[in-house]
Amino acid sequence: MSLLTTQGIRVLQVLVASTIILTLFFTVSHFGSGALKDSDIINRAKDASSHFQSSSLNFGGRTPPKPKPANATLDFQEIIYLSMPYRTDRQDALSLIASAAGLKLTMFPGVSGDAIHEKARPPLLGGGDNLYDWEHDGKPKPALGIWRAHANVWKYMIDNDIQSAFIIEDDVDFDVNVKEIMGNFRWQLQYNNTIRWGEDVEKGWDEECAYGCDWDELFVGQCGGKPNPDRLDLHQFYPDPHSPALSDLADWNKKLLTKTWNLTESSNIRVITPTWQPICLMGYALSRMGAMRLLYHIGGWRGFGLPVDNEIAMRTAEGVVSGYTLNPPAFTSWRVGGSQDSDNDAGMLAQKVNTKGNMDGKSQNLKSSIRTSLAKFFEKSYWKDMEEEVRNVD
Ligand SMILES: *[C@@H]1O[C@H](CO)[C@@H](O)[C@H](O)[C@H]1NC(C)=O
Ligand SMILES: *[C@@H]1O[C@H](CO)[C@@H](O)[C@H](O)[C@H]1NC(C)=O
Ligand SMILES: *[C@@H]1O[C@H](CO)[C@@H](O)[C@H](O)[C@H]1NC(C)=O
Numbered sequence: 140m141s142l143l144t145t146q147g148i149r150v151l152q153v154l155v156a157s158t159i160i161l162t163l164f165f166t167v168s169h170f171g172s173g174a175l176k177d178s179d180i181i182n183r184a185k186d187a188s189s190h191f192q193s194s195s196l197n198f199g200g201r202t203p204p205k206p207k208p209a210n211a212t213l214d215f216q217e218i219i220y221l222s223m224p225y226r227t228d229r230q231d232a233l234s235l236i237a238s239a240a241g242l243k244l245t246m247f248p249g250v251s252g253d254a255i256h257e258k259a260r261p262p263l264l265g266g267g268d269n270l271y272d273w274e275h276d277g278k279p280k281p282a283l284g285i286w287r288a289h290a291n292v293w294k295y296m297i298d299n300d301i302q303s304a305f306i307i308e309d310d311v312d313f314d315v316n317v318k319e320i321m322g323n324f325r326w327q328l329q330y331n332n333t334i335r336w337g338e339d340v341e342k343g344w345d346e347e348c349a350y351g352c353d354w355d356e357l358f359v360g361q362c363g364g365k366p367n368p369d370r371l372d373l374h375q376f377y378p379d380p381h382s383p384a385l386s387d388l389a390d391w392n393k394k395l396l397t398k399t400w401n402l403t404e405s406s407n408i409r410v411i412t413p414t415w416q417p418i419c420l421m422g423y424a425l426s427r428m429g430a431m432r433l434l435y436h437i438g439g440w441r442g443f444g445l446p447v448d449n450e451i452a453m454r455t456a457e458g459v460v461s462g463y464t465l466n467p468p469a470f471t472s473w474r475v476g477g478s479q480d481s482d483n484d485a486g487m488l489a490q491k492v493n494t495k496g497n498m499d500g501k502s503q504n505l506k507s508s509i510r511t512s513l514a515k516f517f518e519k520s521y522w523k524d525m526e527e528e529v530r531n532v533d
Contacts, residue, residue, distance in 0.1 A: 206326035208318035211243040214349040215305040222309035223249035229309040239516045250287040252279030262442030281483035286447040296430040305424040312473040312502040312510045316381045334373045355429030356462035360422020360470030363391045367415040375411045383506040414464045416452040422470030432460045471504040
């Protein structure tokens with residue numbers, strides 16, 4: 140005892156007491172947050188559907204609201220879809236699936252490369268040996284128009300004070316339960332986000348933004364791409380009863396889930412990671428600040444040198460814009476085969492028009508595609524139903 144002064148004993152007492160308190164805290168928050176080991180995920184996912192209903196976190200006596208299905212604009216201020224004005228076939232199909240799913244969409248016209256005056260072309264920058272040229276055989280490339288169409292949406296968000304918008308292409312497909320899928324994703328980002336900067340899960344609870352306020356971009360319709368290989372620690376698995384099985388996934392997605400995330404099955408599980416290098420702009424959301432950052436970095440102020448989706452991937456890998464990516468993605472492309480599948484890819488454009496159109500279409504990555512369910516949605520059999528309904532005529 141003579142070795143310790145009175146002050147030393149005090150310090151020891153405080154240390155012991157705080158260790159006990161800390162241990163208690165971590166035990167409570169560990170069970171409170173329902174933290175999972177990877178091996179538990181499959182088991183937990185089996186009753187994912189009841190979990191979704193009864194889920195609750197509890198930090199220091201506060202409980203977040205329960206997850207609920209997203210609204211008609213999927214909890215964003217607007218859903219905007221890009222479509223070349225002449226693709227009325229795709230616009231008709233989108234009207235049908237949007238009404239079947241209860242979604243409200245607004246169309247923005249696609250832009251062709253030659254609609255952009257030479258003086259308005261962004262300076263070519265970056266791209267290295269692959270430096271992209273705006274022209275091919277003396278004609279502007281479609282890529283210039285694709286960039287402009289997206290830049291028009293970004294500018295619209297800035298000018299009209301749109302706090303968040305979800306941007307999709309006119310050939311998307313999604314699950315019949317898209318509102319639940321996006322409502323769950325929103326809940327994870329806002330109320331259960333353990334990979335957020337500052338490690339403060341509760342921060343999103345008080346934020347006014349649906350999906351939390353800490354992102355520029357959300358990728359939920361990528362057609363490829365990887366998470367940051369140096370930061371695989373930043374990932375979050377969560378149960379979703381509508382997540383497709385591995386056998387329904389496109390190869391790149393299957394590989395990502397099995398090789399990178401070591402999953403043996405993906406049904407009922409989704410993974411959230413910070414966005415790193417997404418491919419395709421089939422379904423992505425932006426916050427207003429995200430729109431401002433993209434317009435600044437990509438063509439609205441600074442120049443660029445690659446197709447717009449590659450540019451976004453590069454700026455995101457650099458870290459000058461950031462957000463989250465959902466896997467398997469909730470939005471995917473619907474393919475009918477032939478030249479109808481693209482309005483800018485030279486290879487696809489060279490093919491014939493498939494005369495069966497949507498009737499012959501298909502998609503991957505979904506458990507229950509709204510496009511393939513459409514026939515059922517409109518099913519009717521009037522005369523057969525009336526067979527038993529014979530009235531007396533005399
Ligand atoms: C919250 O996130 C953790 C992973 O960080 C996950 O294990 C848990 O299931 C999630 N909670 C709910 C209710 O989805
Ligand atoms: C859906 O929710 C978002 C975010 O709260 C809101 O901005 C938007 O106006 C809502 N959409 C509809 C159609 O109510
Ligand atoms: C997946 O498994 C490999 C090999 O066992 C391991 O090195 C890696 O850390 C695992 N990844 C995750 C995200 O657990």
